[in-house]
Amino acid sequence: MLFLGDDWAEAHHDIELQDEQGAVLVRRRLPEGVTGLARLHALIADHLDDGDDPSMVFVGIETDRGGWVQALIAAGYTVYPINPQQSARYRQRHSTSGAKSDPGDAHVLAEIVRTDRDHHRPATGDSDLAEAVKALARTHQTMIWSKQRQANQLRSMLREFYPAALTAFSDNLAGRDALAVLAVAPTPAAGRALTRTRLVTVLRRAGRQRNLEHRALEILTVLRSEQLELPEPVAAAYGTSITAIATVLHAMTDQITALEAEVESCFGQHPDAEIITSQPGLGTILGARVLAEFGDDPDRFTDAKARRNYAGTSPITRASGTRRIVLARYDRNRRLADALHQQAFCALSTSPGARAFYDAHRAAGATHHAALRALSNRLVGILDGCLRHHTPYDETIAWAHRHALAA
Numbered sequence: 001m002l003f004l005g006d007d008w009a010e011a012h013h014d015i016e017l018q019d020e021q022g023a024v025l026v027r028r029r030l031p032e033g034v035t036g037l038a039r040l041h042a043l044i045a046d047h048l049d050d051g052d053d054p055s056m057v058f059v060g061i062e063t064d065r066g067g068w069v070q071a072l073i074a075a076g077y078t079v080y081p082i083n084p085q086q087s088a089r090y091r092q093r094h095s096t097s098g099a100k101s102d103p104g105d106a107h108v109l110a111e112i113v114r115t116d117r118d119h120h121r122p123a124t125g126d127s128d129l130a131e132a133v134k135a136l137a138r139t140h141q142t143m144i145w146s147k148q149r150q151a152n153q154l155r156s157m158l159r160e161f162y163p164a165a166l167t168a169f170s171d172n173l174a175g176r177d178a179l180a181v182l183a184v185a186p187t188p189a190a191g192r193a194l195t196r197t198r199l200v201t202v203l204r205r206a207g208r209q210r211n212l213e214h215r216a217l218e219i220l221t222v223l224r225s226e227q228l229e230l231p232e233p234v235a236a237a238y239g240t241s242i243t244a245i246a247t248v249l250h251a252m253t254d255q256i257t258a259l260e261a262e263v264e265s266c267f268g269q270h271p272d273a274e275i276i277t278s279q280p281g282l283g284t285i286l287g288a289r290v291l292a293e294f295g296d297d298p299d300r301f302t303d304a305k306a307r308r309n310y311a312g313t314s315p316i317t318r319a320s321g322t323r324r325i326v327l328a329r330y331d332r333n334r335r336l337a338d339a340l341h342q343q344a345f346c347a348l349s350t351s352p353g354a355r356a357f358y359d360a361h362r363a364a365g366a367t368h369h370a371a372l373r374a375l376s377n378r379l380v381g382i383l384d385g386c387l388r389h390h391t392p393y394d395e396t397i398a399w400a401h402r403h404a405l406a407a
Helices: 034-045 067-074 084-094 102-115 128-161 163-168 176-184 188-193 196-206 212-223 232-268 273-277 284-294 304-311 334-347 352-363 368-389 400-406
Strands: 002-008 012-018 024-031 057-061 078-081 316-320 323-327
Touching: 002 102, 012 034, 012 102, 024 034, 024 102, 057 067, 057 102, 067 078, 084 102, 128 163, 128 232, 128 284, 128 334, 163 176, 163 188, 163 212, 176 196, 176 212, 176 232, 188 212, 188 232, 196 212, 232 284, 273 284, 273 368, 284 304, 284 334, 304 334, 304 368, 334 352, 334 368, 352 368
Parallel strands: 002 057, 057 078
Antiparallel strands: 002 012, 012 024, 316 323
């Protein structure tokens, strides 16, 4: 067996190859790309006998995606994606001085897969379709998060110099009405100069079809109200900034819509899509995110508990002496946690069993979020069973044990 530590960077990889006794066979810096990968294969081949199984080459690397990782998996190596926080803790076993280097990190990664690989999960063999769903779903979610950050920046700027606009569109600052109006009236002076006819035209072009006259009157009333104003040159500078941010938000909205259609199309082709969307609270977009983060390798999780631990929905226990506390897992996959939290909330209105489960935890003294976490943990277990048996969700079967206990 051979053990490879790969500390990757944008332009190069520091690698260390060890044998079963921990002796260093190779320590090199290889370039990123095809050339570097070819040299890596050649270095490994020099220490393998003819007929050796490439799966006996164990690779530790601090990422689970990208062309380099996929090439290592395709070559037949057993790849272990190591969480950077875990490798940082391992590094302290060798030195408490705080020293760090790329070759040193490669050494630590090689040591992890040589001595402690049984405590880590190898990279999964997700299908190409699942990888495509992951790429689209993550980009879609990232775009939404970016849009929210831009909207927060817009809110902060309006609060400083254009509070009337903030009041007029406080319910949806990144919505079509707000962006359309701010595009033509980015300053208080321009807002007061708007006519009702002009505003109705702007709202109609933005896509509004109902209550045009009433909504235009509401906006004009607020924009023409008294407010503290900045000097004209400063207001003009802010207005230019508002126009730029509004334009970016408008483009983001269009791209989010386009990405959503692609996510739905790609996810709909996956054989597990019907099972996933049969779960309470999971529609096409949330279902795609759940598939993207869990993957579709049937051997990735040994049981429902392993899936719950990976999802971060199961709690952790801290016990020392006579002190014992149970805490939520906050260090987890943020994308997956966000999707599962939304699923649990949506399931309250679509699943009687989920609602009863939530209400029981609330009655026992749990907070809203604690009850949602418990429900999310239960729903992950149900999803695992459905995927394992290739069976769509059934409300009666999913909560049968709860009904039995109640009886």
